[in-house]
Amino acid sequence: MTTVRLGADQLRERAAELADLLADTVNAGASVGFLAPFAREHALDWWRGRADAVAAGQLAVWAALDGTGRAVGTVGLAFPEKPNSRHRAELVKLMVHRQARGQGLGRGLLAVAEEAAAAHGITLLHLDTETDSPAEHLYRAAGWTRAGVIPDYALDPYGTLRPTTLYFKRLAAPAR
Template identity: 70%
Template sequence: MRVERWTGDRVRDRAGDLAALLADTVASGASVGFLAPLGHAEAAAWWREQAEAATAGRLAVWAALDPTDRVTGTVSLAFPGKPNSRHRAELVKLMVHRTARGRGLGRRLLATAERAAAADGRTLLHLDTETGSPAEHLYRSAGWTVAGTIPGYAASPAGELRPTTLYFKQLRG
């Protein structure tokens, strides 16, 4: 498995492959902002929008690829545009395809984003995830701290309102 940081052009060029990962993630029940069923065209359009954000420097995207060049995971960092926020970033869309789970890829993607954030001078990361999801174990075991829980924050892929837990991690400067 290799992990690469992708430019906006690369995200746009591989939007179909990224869409397949996003659709699989939603179909497997992960709460990543979409309702099921998520169509390929809708997922690809979303990724093309993210390509624009990556080109503009508001988003950094990493993709994990298997030996056949299939996208098996992603993670992104969203950068706020406010002058008083340049020290932080939001970790978003950490996804691993069902067939690649349980092999440490999520942890590797998370560590990649954390290292890149620190190298870019970011000292604080934050994220939100569905309370009780498998992702919580990953974040806690990687040293993330719970900031709080918001009830009924986001709908699951099935449309049910679920609580969300907010996490943060302070990075070494």
């Protein structure tokens, strides 16, 4: 697998395969902000809508490519605009296609995002994930700290209110 950072143009070019990934992730039951059944055309619209944020430097997106060059995983970092928040970023949309799971791809994408954040001068990352989801094991194993649980935070893909767990991770400041 190869992981590449996508600029706005590359994101637009790969929007169709990213839409397939997002639709697969939601329809497989992952709680990433959408309800199932999730149509590919809605996923395509959502990804196309991210290109401006990437161009503005508010969002960084990486795609994991399989041996054929198809995107089978993704992760993003959302950077706050407020001056007092520029030391932190939110980890967003860590997704792996069902056909590519179990190969360490999620852990690899997480490491890429953490390394890029540290190189960008970010010293604190945070995220939220559905409580008791498979993703929680990944974050704990990667050294993320559980900050707490918010009950009834969001609907899961099937429309049931579920709690969300907040995590954070401190990163080493880059050498200067």
